[in-house]
Amino acid sequence: MAAIITKGLTKQYKDVTAVDQLDLTIEDGELFALLGVNGAGKTTTIKMLTCLCGPTGGDALVKGYSIMTQAQDVKKMIGVSPQETAVAPNLTVRENLELMAGIYGCDKDRVTELIEQFDLNAIAGKRAGKLSGGWQRRLSIAMALVSEPGVLFLDEPTLGLDVIARSELWDHIRALKGHITIILTTHYMEEAESLSDRIGIMKNGRLLRVGTAEEMKAAAGTDKFEEAFIKLVKEGR
């Protein structure tokens, strides 16, 4: 079953088309990376799929619910970890998780479970604003998982993190693979290559190519994914 289906999804801002006729299907349990240079339309696509803004054309089904007409149902099915670390800085780690649990009507046992799963025990009583960037990102992803969503959106999850923090976060993301559908946007090519089942490359609001990292490399005639990405984007094929 498909977790996400977009049909002609379009977002027009006055004279700029941020997303242009996007047709995409993402299967259940898949980890799908959305790549593209700045302004390619990745973030706008994520914003539409998470009901942060409405499309000006087309529609998308998230777990069978329309983002146009069933936004409240879509919101119950998704978890989002935004680009910037979206935590309440004056609340403790546990309180941040409890906030999300209360909003989704989840049991408090779920909070304890996530604290264990993400190794947050030692810092559970610390205010989120006092944590390092790596710990805040880890908390941010844990918060997105409180409601046990069907689809998890990770917008640049490792942006600005050091190598160790990034590697630790990758381990946590890998552990989620197969259990949940993940849509990942990133500028790090090795991240997309290492984590994703399939990759979509966007350019000027359009989906340029969809496939596995291996397929992309084969199409570009290179064995390095970063080179393949650059070539595909530059040639626009």
Added chain:
Amino acid sequence: MRMLTFAGRTSKEILRDPLTVAFGLGFPLVVLLLLSAIQGNIPVSLFEIQSLTPGIAVFGLSFMTLFSAQLIAKDRSSSLIQRLYTTPLTAGDYILGYTLPLVPISVLQSVVCYLAAILLGLEVTVHLMGAMIMIIPVSVFYIALGLLCGSLFNDKQVGGICGALLTNLSAWLSGTWFDLNLVGGAFKKIASLLPFMHAVEMERAVLMGDWSGVFPHLWWVLGYGFALSLLAVIVFTKKMKK
């Protein structure tokens, strides 16, 4: 349930900023002490404690307008709110979730104000309790005004609009500092169409034990409070989708 969870988070955010809370509670106290000191040194009866205190209790709530406006405007610029926009929380949940924690702080502010007034010579009567209870609908109006401003403007703009403009409007058009009949004309007409004067008149009537004098002022306060809350929800909904 969702709304109460969000209100709980707002309460924690407020209480973990004790300096702002302390300033909010102490704000009317300073004004009351200052005006009482002026009254003690002038030969005319300008700031009598019996009529001054309800005015200051109401005027003190203009701080809640600033406070609520900054709270929501600051939140709107944060990435946390972007996350919360993707949850099933509705605009109504947000507005109520911001309002509820600020009501007890407003009541506490009026308690501090009336206690200080007692020390300055205000007669202790059972009506004091009524005055503190009737501050609740007034506080809802002031908080809603702040939430509307905070939904419309950013956190830098609300400082000027709510901190300077609205505080002055609330002061001059409420009849706290001078009798509006002395000015009369268009000034009084405008004041009578706004809720500030009605809030003060209502508080004064309650403090005097004149419960029939509460009307029609209460309707003005409730009407404005309801209309502004509704408007805040509508504006917040629009901003959520931007």
